[in-house]
Amino acid sequence: MKHPMRAPVPPTLFAPARRTRAGMVFGAVLACANACALAQSAPQVEQFTLANGLTVIVKPDHRAPTAAHMLWVRVGAMDEVDGASGVAHVLEHMMFKGTKDVKAGEFSRRVAALGGQENAFTSSDNTGYYQQIPAGRLEEVMRLEADRFANSQWDDAEFKREIEVVKEERRQRTEESPRAMLYEQAAAVTFLASPYRRPIVGWMSDLDAMTPADVRAFYQRWYVPANAAVVVAGDVEVAQVRRLAEKYYGGIPARPVPERKPRSEPEQAGQRTLDFKATASQSYVSMAFKVPKVEPADLHAAPGTPSPTAAASREALALTVLAAVLDGYSGARLDRALVQGQGGERVADSAGASSGRVGRGPQLFMLDGVPAAGKTTLQVADALRRQIAAIAQSGVSDAELKRVKTQWAASETYKLDSVFSQARELGSNWVQGLPLDASMRLIARLRTVTAAEVQGVAAKYFGGDQMTLATLLPQPADPNRAPRRAAVPTTGDLR
Amino acid sequence: MLNATKNIAVRALLVCATGLFYHFNALAAIPVQHWTQANGAKVYLVESPAIAMLDVQIDFDAGSRRDPPGKAGLASMTANILEKGVRASVRRAGPPQASTAPSGGSAVREATSVGASDFSAGPPQASTAPSGGSAVREATSVGADVALDENALGEAWADLGAQFGAGASADRMSFTLRSLTDPALLDQAVALAARQIAEPAFPDAVWQRERQRLEAGLKESYTRPGSVIGRAYSQAVYGSHPYGYEMTEATLSSIAFADLQAAHAAGVVACRARISMVGAVTRAQADSIAARLLSRLPQVACASLPPLPPVAEVARLEQAQEKSIDFKSAQAHVLIGQPGIRRADPDYFPLIVGNYILGGGGFVSRLTNEVREKRGLTYGVSSSFSPGLHAGSFTVGLQTRPDQTAQAVQIARQVVRDFVASGPTEAELKAAKDNLVGGFALRIDSNRKLLGNLAGIAWNDLPLDYLDTWTRQVEKVTVDDIRAAFARTLQPEKMVTVILGAAS
Numbered sequence: 001m002k003h004p005m006r007a008p009v010p011p012t013l014f015a016p017a018r019r020t021r022a023g024m025v026f027g028a029v030l031a032c033a034n035a036c037a038l039a040q041s042a043p044q045v046e047q048f049t050l051a052n053g054l055t056v057i058v059k060p061d062h063r064a065p066t067a068a069h070m071l072w073v074r075v076g077a078m079d080e081v082d083g084a085s086g087v088a089h090v091l092e093h094m095m096f097k098g099t100k101d102v103k104a105g106e107f108s109r110r111v112a113a114l115g116g117q118e119n120a121f122t123s124s125d126n127t128g129y130y131q132q133i134p135a136g137r138l139e140e141v142m143r144l145e146a147d148r149f150a151n152s153q154w155d156d157a158e159f160k161r162e163i164e165v166v167k168e169e170r171r172q173r174t175e176e177s178p179r180a181m182l183y184e185q186a187a188a189v190t191f192l193a194s195p196y197r198r199p200i201v202g203w204m205s206d207l208d209a210m211t212p213a214d215v216r217a218f219y220q221r222w223y224v225p226a227n228a229a230v231v232v233a234g235d236v237e238v239a240q241v242r243r244l245a246e247k248y249y250g251g252i253p254a255r256p257v258p259e260r261k262p263r264s265e266p267e268q269a270g271q272r273t274l275d276f277k278a279t280a281s282q283s284y285v286s287m288a289f290k291v292p293k294v295e296p297a298d299l300h301a302a303p304g305t306p307s308p309t310a311a312a313s314r315e316a317l318a319l320t321v322l323a324a325v326l327d328g329y330s331g332a333r334l335d336r337a338l339v340q341g342q343g344g345e346r347v348a349d350s351a352g353a354s355s356g357r358v359g360r361g362p363q364l365f366m367l368d369g370v371p372a373a374g375k376t377t378l379q380v381a382d383a384l385r386r387q388i389a390a391i392a393q394s395g396v397s398d399a400e401l402k403r404v405k406t407q408w409a410a411s412e413t414y415k416l417d418s419v420f421s422q423a424r425e426l427g428s429n430w431v432q433g434l435p436l437d438a439s440m441r442l443i444a445r446l447r448t449v450t451a452a453e454v455q456g457v458a459a460k461y462f463g464g465d466q467m468t469l470a471t472l473l474p475q476p477a478d479p480n481r482a483p484r485r486a487a488v489p490t491t492g493d494l495r
Numbered sequence: 496m497l498n499a500t501k502n503i504a505v506r507a508l509l510v511c512a513t514g515l516f517y518h519f520n521a522l523a524a525i526p527v528q529h530w531t532q533a534n535g536a537k538v539y540l541v542e543s544p545a546i547a548m549l550d551v552q553i554d555f556d557a558g559s560r561r562d563p564p565g566k567a568g569l570a571s572m573t574a575n576i577l578e579k580g581v582r583a584s585v586r587r588a589g590p591p592q593a594s595t596a597p598s599g600g601s602a603v604r605e606a607t608s609v610g611a612s613d614f615s616a617g618p619p620q621a622s623t624a625p626s627g628g629s630a631v632r633e634a635t636s637v638g639a640d641v642a643l644d645e646n647a648l649g650e651a652w653a654d655l656g657a658q659f660g661a662g663a664s665a666d667r668m669s670f671t672l673r674s675l676t677d678p679a680l681l682d683q684a685v686a687l688a689a690r691q692i693a694e695p696a697f698p699d700a701v702w703q704r705e706r707q708r709l710e711a712g713l714k715e716s717y718t719r720p721g722s723v724i725g726r727a728y729s730q731a732v733y734g735s736h737p738y739g740y741e742m743t744e745a746t747l748s749s750i751a752f753a754d755l756q757a758a759h760a761a762g763v764v765a766c767r768a769r770i771s772m773v774g775a776v777t778r779a780q781a782d783s784i785a786a787r788l789l790s791r792l793p794q795v796a797c798a799s800l801p802p803l804p805p806v807a808e809v810a811r812l813e814q815a816q817e818k819s820i821d822f823k824s825a826q827a828h829v830l831i832g833q834p835g836i837r838r839a840d841p842d843y844f845p846l847i848v849g850n851y852i853l854g855g856g857g858f859v860s861r862l863t864n865e866v867r868e869k870r871g872l873t874y875g876v877s878s879s880f881s882p883g884l885h886a887g888s889f890t891v892g893l894q895t896r897p898d899q900t901a902q903a904v905q906i907a908r909q910v911v912r913d914f915v916a917s918g919p920t921e922a923e924l925k926a927a928k929d930n931l932v933g934g935f936a937l938r939i940d941s942n943r944k945l946l947g948n949l950a951g952i953a954w955n956d957l958p959l960d961y962l963d964t965w966t967r968q969v970e971k972v973t974v975d976d977i978r979a980a981f982a983r984t985l986q987p988e989k990m991v992t993v994i995l996g997a998a999s
Contacts (some may be wrong), residue, residue: 059698063545064940096858105868108858111928115933117857135937164871168826172874172894175825176720279823281714330578331649340645340704349708373711403653410656413675416546477718477823 001092001121001169015216037388045426045436046238050245052254053226057426057436058241059233061419067234068420070130071149072427074229075222077202078124078195079260085164086202089122093162094215095129096120097154099147101436102160107144114140124196125360126431132420134465135235139244142230148247149228150452152219159212161201170201178278179471182286186470189274194265196361213440224255233423251410264408265290265362271464273471280474282349285377286368287384290466291457292316293363298434299441303448318453319365319461320353324404325386325396325454326353326367338369338383347383365461366455377471385462392459395451408443412454432473518879523938525962527952529779534765534787534794538553539953541773543942547676549774550942552950553692553788557668560737560806566750568709568742570663573758575705577661583642584791593784624714642696648687657684659691665738666884667954668762672788676775686788692763697755710744720824724995728830731816733992736809744922765789766797769953773942800865809834809886812989820995826890827996831907835889836984838882838955845980846880848972851917851927853911854878856890859926861933866893872903877910889985897998904994912987918978932966940973 045059077088100103111118116133133139174180184199191197202210204355230249232241267292275380292312326334348369356363367388369380415421429438528540559570643651652659670692674684716722726741733739740746770785776901812833836846847855854862855876866876873895881887893910895903920926937946939962952961 051740062938066940072710105858105864105968109926110857112856113929113933115930115935115937117934117937132937134933137933165867165874168895170870171825172897176894231640279718282711296621301740329649329653335649339708346704349711354692368712373707399650403650406654406656410675413546413548414673417943419940474718488699 001119002113035248044238046084047436048242050225050250050320052248052252053224054245054252055229055251055430056111056241056245057229057231057391057430058236058238059231059419059422059426059472060236061233061416061422062235062236064419065135066132067133067135067138067236068130068423069138069145070128070231070427071145072229072231073127073223074125074227074429074431075218076123076125076127077198077200079222080195080198080218082198083206084210084218085198085206086170086200087214088127088205088222089201090163090210091215091219092120092122092127092129093166094154094159094219095148095152097152097162099151100153101151102144102147104154104490107148110144111141116141124200124205126425126428127428130420130423138232138236139242142244142248145230146252149223149249150252152223154467156212159215163207163210166201167204170204170207171400172198172200175204178276178280180277181285182274182276182284182470185276186274186286186468187289188468190290190468191362193263194361194436195263197327216474221258225252226254227257229427231423231427231430233426234419261460268466272468274468275471275473277473277475279330279477280472282370283377283474284368284370284472285381286366286470287381288364288366288470289461290361290467291319291355291365291461294358294442296358296435298394299438299445300435301318312473314453315457315460316363317442318359318457320357320405320447321401321446321449322388322391322396322454322458323353323355323365324407325391325400327351328404328407333387334369334384337387338380339372346372347379348372351380351384353384358434359441360432381469388458388462389393391455392462395455401449401451401454405447405449408439408446412439412443517789522738523624524960525945527949527959527962528781529959530778530782532789534786534789534792535797536637536768536770536785538781538785538954539771539949540775540776540778541945541949542775543773543945544775547775548942549674549676549681549772549776549784551670551672551688551774551788552771552946553670554667554769554771554954555669555757555762556666556803557758558664558666559804560665561758561762562737562740563754564740565746565748567740569664569750569754569758570668570762571742572705572747572750573755573762574661574663574668574711575695576755577691577695578659579645579701579705580698580977581640581643581646581690582695582696584640584694584815586689590833595618595988616863619717626665629798640690644696644698645701648691651687652684653682655680655687658813659684660790661691665887666910669950671852672723674856681784685784689791692788692975693757697752697759699752702752702755705995706747709742709747713744713747714743720749720822720826720828720995723820723822724830724993727820728832728991728993729888731818731993732812732832732834732890735811736885737806738809738883738885738887743971745927761803763792764800765792765794765795767802767803769950771950771953773946773949779793789956797962806885809940812986812991815989816991818991818993819997820993822996824897824996826894827897827903827994827998828894828990829900829904829907829992829994830890830892831904831990831992832890833986834886835880836882837886840882840886840984842980842984843882844968844974845976845982846925848924848931849914849919849977849981850878850884850971851931852923852977853914856927856930861914862891862893862907865906865910866903870906872896872899876903894937897996900994900997904992908987908992911985911990915981915985915987917961918981923976924972924974924977928969928972931969935966 025426045057047055047057049055077085080087096105096107098106109119111133114133114137116131116137118131120127120129129145131145133141174184185436187199188197216371230232261445264428292315294313294316295309297311298305298307298313326332334351336342337344338346338351341347351369351373352367354366356365369384370376371380415425424437426436435441525541528542531537557570559567562569568693655674657672658669659679662669670688671683672688674681729739729741768789770788772781772784776784836842840846850862854860857863860877862876862878866872867874873893876891876893878889878891880889891907893903893907939948948962951957952959958964
């Protein structure tokens with residue numbers, strides 16, 4: 001992320017309350033099982049492709065005179081190679097450092113002058129840039145974004161300063177957090193061939209060794225029109241966006257999208273474990289299980305269409321329901337059994353489950369928890385797996401199934417409240433190669449998942465051989481441990 | 496694709512239907528409706544009919560500033576436990592209550608069962624349409640509502656597709672409700688919320704468990720640099736004021752069951768409620784919903800209640816103070832500041848516009864430019880005011896590699912000193928206004944954002960046209976206003992500086 005998420009002025013026009021207890025705006029988002037949510041006619045979405053291969057997606061929504069403009073590039077940390085981890089994210093930072101017409105920092109100043117808010121983000125699967133603007137300013141941000149997509153240009157001194165900012169970001173978001181460090185190392189143990197094993201922000205030594213040329217080469221290679229999509233949602237018309245897209249993005253020369261190597265993860269045949277020691281008071285355990293994902297082709301096809309991956313895609317949906325039954329609402333199974341200790345002893349202060357479902361790379365089903373005072377991570381891990389085993393043995397109730405299926409229906413209505421989150425969903429679906437109406441298709445199919453299917457995946461995917469068990473072992477603060485130093489001296493501009 | 500004619504028609508329909516904006520390119524008026532209910536509760540409404548959903552926030556003067564000394568954390572614990580169960584109660588016969596069914600509907604809706612929980616075990620609640628010739632029936636049911644534990648509540652909310660929460664900030668104890676407006680769902684959501692607001696069970700076993708979890712969380716927080724410096728800073732800035740109270744194992748163990756009940760009884764009082772609503776409801780429906788949400792609280796006039804005790808103001812700092820905390824972490828953390836302003840401060844606008852320039856405006860602020868963009872010393876540096884009922888802090892915060900702490904602190908201090916001494920340039924002020932005024936629509940372009948603003952109007956007794964005049968208030972701020980306001984408000988030579996984890 002280019003800079004820490006925060007609104008220039010508090011998000012309301014009033015100063016925020018000093019502290020609000022986390023969780024005030026609660027957990028589960030659920031809903032009526034009938035068609036009430038879907039009856040909200042979602043505004044029409046249009047998608048088209050320019051001659052140079054760039055995809056454009058437009059979702060008019062005239063509720064307020066604002067718009068979100070996003071540029072999505074189908075390149076992320078998973079497209080990097082060893083020794084250059086973090087380069088996709090560093091490039092995201094450097095995209096704010098100018099073009100031949102716009103000098104460093106000017107992009108942000110101009111967006112601010114338009115009344116806009118902006119940021120950018122990098123994940124394993126994609127890189128994204130966005131501006132939220134008064135709708136009347138759309139043309140100006142499209143011009144600016146198209147310019148930097150095609151003409152990003154900065155000198156080495158800019159890179160030298162910004163790479164230090166990125167290292168600070170790594171320290172702040174990863175090295176400062178024992179659990180973030182645990183996740184980083186657990187990914188490296190879970191995946192061998194898949195690029196998901198490398199951290200998105202990059203290993204520190206790779207950041208130390210990165211050169212401006214590495215970043216420019218990555219940009220040249222991947223930022224081609226056919227590897228990108230512009231998404232505009234809000235108070236706009238399709239014809240207007242088409243005209244502006246042609247005008248500003250249409251002239252960018254077409255270039256081939258580089259070949260991508262599959263780097264398929266070999267089948268795991270045996271449990272992997274990771275112990276990670278860090279200064280903390282609470283221990284923590286996470287279990288990652290390799291599971292199938294929804295293949296985009298199966299979501300494009302009509303339900304029930306035969307394909308080599310149809311069964312696996314169906315199982316991915318059942319795993320989604322399984323995660324929701326375990327942890328989808330306040331008082332769901334994990335909370336009751338582990339945190340409340342219903343029918344036994346309380347073993348955890350928190351417990352969770354989540355399912356990956358879609359992604360360019362392999363997907364995981366995660367179970368995790370923090371032991372209660374006097375309990376161990378082993379007890380928590382056992383209790384988590386016992387909850388899966390109980391479902392494998394006895395299935396789930398109709399009430400649970402119905403309850404979790406209603407979640408997505410309500411969320412379909414609530415998400416209409418934010419033009420920005422609609423744009424984000426459209427872009428994210430495009431990155432994955434999913435249809436424009438993927439979320440409605442997913443909901444329709446999730447509704448057809450049966451208790452037997454949920455029971456089936458609970459019995460199939462949670463053996464030890466496909467698991468990585470990662471444990472945080474808390475250590476008292478060590479007064480003698482030296483703070484982490486930069487591996488190379490930095491100059492900083494001291495003037 | 497829609498053809499042009501149809502498209503325009505659709506657009507016109509949507510624009511008219513929203514009620515958010517009457518004109519497409521003007522910063523049109525936001526029609527805030529306000530009235531006081533018979534029980535004294537003040538209601539604020541913005542109708543936003545485009546999406547069949549409703550957001551509600553109810554605020555009470557029961558935030559943590561009212562925590563008794565030695566019982567820091569009481570307000571947030573109370574809010575926490577309020578989410579964990581409702582007690583059994585006998586339902587009183589009441590006056591007929593309008594339902595949220597659209598007017599013109601003819602059927603009286605019975606609340607229907609919503610799932611496997613025992614949530615709907617009570618007698619169906621009578622509800623009537625507000626107008627339009629539909630049948631009206633007296634709500635005469637008198638019966639028992641069974642107790643619901645935390646799991647029954649979780650299931651009930653899930654089955655309704657609705658969300659309910661309680662929380663406490665420094666000033667307010669707040670309840671929030673988000674529901675679809677399908678009458679069958681909304682009426683039940685309102686009824687359930689009313690029980691949670693008024694009839695918490697305060698189950699002892701849950702209370703003991705939550706205490707254990709909080710204690711474990713506290714111990715963990717002592718190992719986290721951000722938490723450690725936050726506590727030290729808060730104490731240094733606020734001294735003995737309740738804004739500086741921090742929950743500890745000791746305060747947690749001194750909070751008794753009776754304290755929770757007392758905090759709820761004293762704070763959650765119908766006549767003092769500020770209810771803000773944004774969504775697809777009419778004024779008549781909103782009035783009915785507001786009444787029902789508070790219907791289970793005692794309907795006592797505020798005039799007959801003893802006034803809430805005053806809370807002292809935050810004391811100004813007499814001298815600069817520098818605290819250094821030894822801590823091994825990947826980054827040094829720095830907080831610099833002092834008590835800032837109350838929300839009612841007449842300098843509010845010059846200060847927020849000025850702070851956008853100083854350190855609030857993301858990439859384009861002076862602090863970001865000097866500490867990050869020019870020198871690469873940090874990923875994030877910012878400044879903020881936190882105006883409340885009392886003078887919340889003005890704070891500059893940054894993190895940096897431990898060995899460059901001194902440089903970062905020196906630059907941040909210099910930037911603040913320069914700004915307080917000289918104010919912004921005309922060019923900076925213009926850029927700030929371009930962003931704040933130009934981007935105003937982005938602050939109110941969803942129901943959720945509107946609700947936050949509406950609750951702010953309600954809580955701070957701001958004029959109903961506050962949102963309509965906001966850009967004008969920003970526009971009229973001058974460089975001199977900002978310089979004068981900062982000079983009145985901030986004393987860089989008396990600020991607190993807390994540094995954690997610097998390399999020695």
